[in-house]
Amino acid sequence: MTTSARLAERAVASWLRRSREGPPGPFPHRPVTRAVAAHGITALPGGLEHRLLDAWDRTRESPREPGGPEWATALWLECLTSSLRDAPSYDAYTMTALFGQWCRLGDAPRRTARLSALLAADLVRHELRRAAREERPAERRFRTTAATRLARQLDAYDGWTDPGATPPHLETAQALRRCGTLLSAGGRGLPVPLALLVESSLPVATAEPDEPLFLRTVQIMELLAEQAACHIGEAHRQALAATPEPAALAAQLRATAAGIAHAHHVFHLVTTIDPAQFAAIRAATVGTGALQSTGFARLERRCRGTAALRPEPLAAIGLDAAPTLAPPLCAALARVTARLETHDRAAAARLRLATDAVNEQWRRWKRTHLGVAKKIIGDVPGTGGTDGVRYLARHLKEPLL
Ligand code: HEM
Numbered sequence: 001m002t003t004s005a006r007l008a009e010r011a012v013a014s015w016l017r018r019s020r021e022g023p024p025g026p027f028p029h030r031p032v033t034r035a036v037a038a039h040g041i042t043a044l045p046g047g048l049e050h051r052l053l054d055a056w057d058r059t060r061e062s063p064r065e066p067g068g069p070e071w072a073t074a075l076w077l078e079c080l081t082s083s084l085r086d087a088p089s090y091d092a093y094t095m096t097a098l099f100g101q102w103c104r105l106g107d108a109p110r111r112t113a114r115l116s117a118l119l120a121a122d123l124v125r126h127e128l129r130r131a132a133r134e135e136r137p138a139e140r141r142f143r144t145t146a147a148t149r150l151a152r153q154l155d156a157y158d159g160w161t162d163p164g165a166t167p168p169h170l171e172t173a174q175a176l177r178r179c180g181t182l183l184s185a186g187g188r189g190l191p192v193p194l195a196l197l198v199e200s201s202l203p204v205a206t207a208e209p210d211e212p213l214f215l216r217t218v219q220i221m222e223l224l225a226e227q228a229a230c231h232i233g234e235a236h237r238q239a240l241a242a243t244p245e246p247a248a249l250a251a252q253l254r255a256t257a258a259g260i261a262h263a264h265h266v267f268h269l270v271t272t273i274d275p276a277q278f279a280a281i282r283a284a285t286v287g288t289g290a291l292q293s294t295g296f297a298r299l300e301r302r303c304r305g306t307a308a309l310r311p312e313p314l315a316a317i318g319l320d321a322a323p324t325l326a327p328p329l330c331a332a333l334a335r336v337t338a339r340l341e342t343h344d345r346a347a348a349a350r351l352r353l354a355t356d357a358v359n360e361q362w363r364r365w366k367r368t369h370l371g372v373a374k375k376i377i378g379d380v381p382g383t384g385g386t387d388g389v390r391y392l393a394r395h396l397k398e399p400l401l
Contacts, residue, residue: 001045001047002035002038002039004031004034004035004037004038004039005035005038005039005044005045005047005048007031007034007035008028008031008032008034008035008048009035009045009047009048009051011028011031011032012028012032012048012051012052012054012055013051014028015027015028015055016051016054016055016058019058026069027055027059027069027073027077029073029076029196029199029200030199030200032048032052032080032200033199033200033202035048036080036202036203036204037202037204037207037212038207039207040204040205040206040207040208040211040284041080041083041084041203041204041205042083042205042206042284043206043207044084049084052077052080052081052084053081053084053085055077056077056078056080056081056085059073059074059077060074060078062074066101066105067102067105067193068193069192069193069196071193072098072102072193072196072197073196075097075098075101076095076098076196076200076201078092078097078098079091079092079093079095079097079098079203080203083205088285088286088287088288089287089288089292090288090289090290090292090293091292091294092203092288093203093205093215093285093288094215094218094219094222094288095197095201095203095219096219096222096223096226096294096295098197098201099112099115099197099201099219099222099223100226100294102115102193102194102197103115103223103226108226108227108230109227109230109231109234109255112223112224112226112227112230113159113160113227113259114159115194115197115198115223116159116160116219116220116223116224116227116262117154117159117160117182118159118182118183118190118194118198119198119201119216119219119220119223120150120153120154120160120216120220120262120266121151121154121178121179121182121183122179122183122198122199122216123147123150123212123213123216123217123220123269124147124148124150124151124154124175124179125176125179125180125183126212126213126216127143127146127147127213127269127272128144128147128148128172128175128176130143130209131143131144131147132172142272143272144172146268146269146271146272147175147269148169148170148171148172148175149265149268150265150266150268150269151170151174151175151178151179152167152168152169152170152175153167153262153265154178154179154182155178155182156177156178156181156182156186157181157182157186159182160258160262162258163257163258163261163262163265183198201219202215202216203215205281205284205285206280206281206284208277208280208281209277210272210273210274210277210278210281211277211281213269213270213272213273214270214273214278214281217266217267217269217270218290220263220266221263221266221295222293222295222296223295224259224260224262224263224266224295225259225260225263225293225295225296225298225299226294226295226298227259228255228256228259228260228299229295229298229299229302231252231253231255231256231259232252232256232299232302232303232329233302234252235249235252235253235256235329235333236302236325236329236332238252239329239332239333239335239336240332244336246336246340246344246347246348246350246351247347247350249333249336249351249354250350250351250353250354253351253354253355253357253358253401254354254357256358257354257357257358257360257361260358260361260362260364260365261361261364263365264361264364264365264368267365267368267369267372270372270376271372271375273376275375275376275377275378278376278377279377282377282383285383286383288383289316289382289383289384289385290383290384291312291313291316291317291382291383291384291385291386292316292317292384293317294317294321294322297313297317297321297322298322299400300313300400301322301323301324301325301328302324302325302328302329303328303329303330303400303401304328304330304398304400304401305324305325305326305327305328305330305331306324306328307328308324308328309324310395312384312385312386312391316384329401330400330401333351333355333401336351337351337352337355355401358400358401359399359400359401362399362400363396363397363399366392366395366396367396369392370389370392370393370396373388373389373392374389377389
């Protein structure tokens with residue numbers, strides 16, 4: 001057994017002992033996270049596995065204040081142990097089950113934006129440190145360039161920058177400083193549950209060095225899709241109002257386009273994943289494919305209604321988890337734009353422009369996703385049971401609105 005696994009097992013055993021006598025105090029997330037990073041969930045030593053399952057069982061019974069440390073620990077253990085309990089899922093593997101509940105505790109669009117930016121900063125920092133240890137110069141340059149390109153989309157204080165701006169080139173040290181400032185909330189430190197969400201949310205299945213990168217990119221994009229779906233929900237409410245406010249509607253559409261644009265930038269890093277490592281990751285994460293993504297399903301179904309219900313994602317995500325809306329936003333939006341044409345053509349043009357921006361970013365995301373999939377898996381079936389890149393190519397041109 002490795003030192004990290006031994007330390008983690010001891011820490012969880014002592015927490016369990018304390019929990020039998022009274023309130024056990026903070027859960028030892030850090031040593032467990034280190035052991036998971038060293039082994040991968042699928043290869044944890046049996047003793048640690050059992051202790052984690054006992055801890056999961058214990059936290060299920062405990063009362064918890066939503067948003068507090070016990071609440072976050074219970075949801076965290078639920079995700080972490082899901083594959084140990086033979087209940088693997090995309091939500092648990094990506095920890096979006098925990099992220100989603102945390103974001104819904106308050107102003108969801110703001111929380112999703114902040115958390116996704118923090119995870120992006122953590123990813124950039126992780127990748128730059130890894131690149132610094134890389135001995136092959138070409139590989140080091142490749143990884144450093146991809147990470148600093150993503151760092152350009154981040155602001156040290158505000159999270160994501162405006163995707164319309166052209167941020168200047170960044171040196172590695174500047175990128176690291178920017179991410180450090182963001183992750184320490186300008187030196188003040190993140191609140192405890194948020195720090196836990198950032199620092200302990202990589203339940204990797206394997207010890208492949210590229211898995212943290214893959215998992216983080218999925219988490220960030222999932223949050224951005226949820227954020228875009230929130231803005232689309234608001235745009236939908238506006239479009240169905242008795243007297244829709246065109247400027248507010250266009251602003252929600254621009255915010256949607258911005259979220260998808262940020263997600264597109266994250267692909268710079270996905271392209272650096274080694275195909276052989278990815279094959280090992282896929283084999284260890286059966287049952288957790290992105291067809292189960294509720295964020296992307298919600299986004300598509302709110303926009304396109306029943307036209308977004310392809311059999312594959314519908315089987316993976318039922319209508320309860322991501323219902324379709326009637327009329328969908330695209331129909332409601334067409335009606336508002338047509339009505340505006342008769343008395344305010346400038347406002348109608350602005351609305352069309354904002355709609356086009358959403359579609360343009362969506363198609364760009366899909367094109368890049370297909371390109372990355374071709375490069376990394378080639379012509380093999382997808383984990384969700386589709387014919388892989390051919391499935392993606394068939395649905396490439398569908399607009400969101
Ligand atoms: C190594 C990189 C990636 C590869 C090789 C890849 C490959 C694929 C494939 C083959 C599919 C078809 C469905 C199936 O699994 O059978 C798919 C679907 C999907 N992927 Fe990826 N993907 C990658 C990264 C990502 C990332 C980072 C995200 C962000 C969350 C993502 C989100 C999705 C979504 C939402 C779908 C469902 C799309 C739909 O139904 O139209 N993928 N991916």
